[in-house]
């Protein structure tokens with residue numbers, strides 16, 4: 001995958017004026033001593049810094065020019081980011097390690113996620129200081145500006161982002177506080193990221209769903225009418241709510257390629273049985289260890305992949321007796337390996353995360 005770096009340039013062409021005469025241009029910058037793969041503004045937290053001044057670059061800058069920096073103004077209104085994707089589920093990653101407040105508002109996030117007027121993404125993810133003894137906190141805004149508790153593909157991207165930002169000193173794993181509790185990603189030698197996604201939540205009121213529990217306190221193979229059709233669903237929370245279906249009254253075994261997601265997805269998402277809205281997974285069983293799914297995400301619509309969704313799908317498949325605890329889940333963007341461990345009841349997700357490009361964007 002080619003990596004493009006977006007470079008912010010002054011609006012005035014330097015060719016028409018000498019560099020030093022541009023009053024707003026400040027020519028000092030900092031750079032890390034190590035050869036970083038991220039641009040200079042994503043400095044490693046613990047790296048010593050080397051200051052390169054304007055004079056060492058062979059250019060003169062007046063005091064006045066220093067105090068009236070055009071780039072300073074531009075910089076202060078810029079958001080530096082790295083775009084990542086996990087199987088086509090794409091995110092704008094923001095280095096927010098110096099503050100527990102997201103650098104941008106939900107409204108700004110929604111604008112940046114717009115695929116025509118913004119950068120284009122399914123969500124914005126903030127890498128923040130850890131709390132309660134964890135190494136980091138991850139927060140995320142969906143592309144509609146709502147804030148989910150967790151994001152599976154996002155946390156793999158987050159892990160790769162942190163590994164670029166920080167000197168992990170040989171560590172391959174760290175702890176991440178999320179709205180879904182403690183999440184532990186582990187960077188593997190082959191570049192994939194394995195994530196301990198914690199325990200699934202099955203109690204109906206905690207998912208949350210208003211559907212009447214069918215088994216203990218959980219909703220397994222329950223009937224729900226959506227758009228005039230009786231669907232069979234299992235509700236699972238991976239910190240965020242999921243409604244998993246393998247079929248309905250008309251089609252007991254779904255052929256997921258035939259589903260009109262844009263039509264049916266929003267009807268599930270906003271159904272009165274889901275007070276916090278829901279993500280919905282439509283699943284086809286290919287074998288005892290191989291599932292195929294498409295997803296309609298709460299706050300983001302149809303996406304190419306959903307990590308928490310794939311985890312919920314395997315939990316639902318086990319509860320419905322349709323598959324074993326170790327599955328390959330095919331999503332439109334590619335496969336994820338999911339295991340629901342019998343030993344610790346945790347769900348483990350393994351999959352890729354890739355850099356797409358670096359950039360800076362003015363904030364409005």
Ligand SMILES: N[C@@H](CCC[C@H](N)C(=O)O)C(=O)O
Pocket residue numbers: 089142147148149150151152153154240241279297298299300303305306307308309
């Ligand atoms: N794509 C994500 C899930 C993102 C959050 C979701 N849209 C929600 O609102 O719960 C994943 O990979 O898990």
